Amino acid sequence: MLIVENGGYQESEAWMTVWKPFVEQDDEISASQMWISSMNEEERAVNAMEAGWQVNPALYGDENTRLFIYWTGDGYDKTGCYDLKCESFVQTSSKTAVGAAFNHYSTPRGPEYKCIFLIRKDRGSENWWxxxxxxxxxxxxxxxxPLLKDTAPIAAWGGEIKNVYSRI
Structure with missing residues (x-):
């Protein structure tokens, strides 16, 4: 489910239950995430930052649930990358690592583990934390x-899966 709100956002928060969903093949993914974004319809340009958890064997080489981030400045065309794979996101924490696997996962009829994600614009530096x-x-x-200089008109929360069905 994707929930989108339109407004002048300088922050957005999401409380996500952390799961370890089964993915069958390297080209499958499962994710729970939030987006802060803006779109210029005339230029078909999208600026977006994403954060959440995902299981993505093609990206990480395993089936662990990991904290991920992503960004794009041009509608997912030429700019943007996951985690720290390009020089863009500045990690300041030595406690929480972008791309790291979660230690605990929720289970049916068992304990529930949540992670709170917050993206917030700093009024002093103007950076998005x-x-x-x-x-x-x-x-x-x-x-x-370039389209998120002051506020973000779009805040979205939801999930994403990619599953390729093939018949033998």
């Missing part, structure tokens, strides 16, 4: 997002 469980992880420099 990521916090997990009220702990600063790092920031996306404001210079990455």
């Amino acid at each position: 990521l916090l997990t469980n009220n702990h600063q992880v790092g920031y996306w420099p404001n210079s990455l997002f």
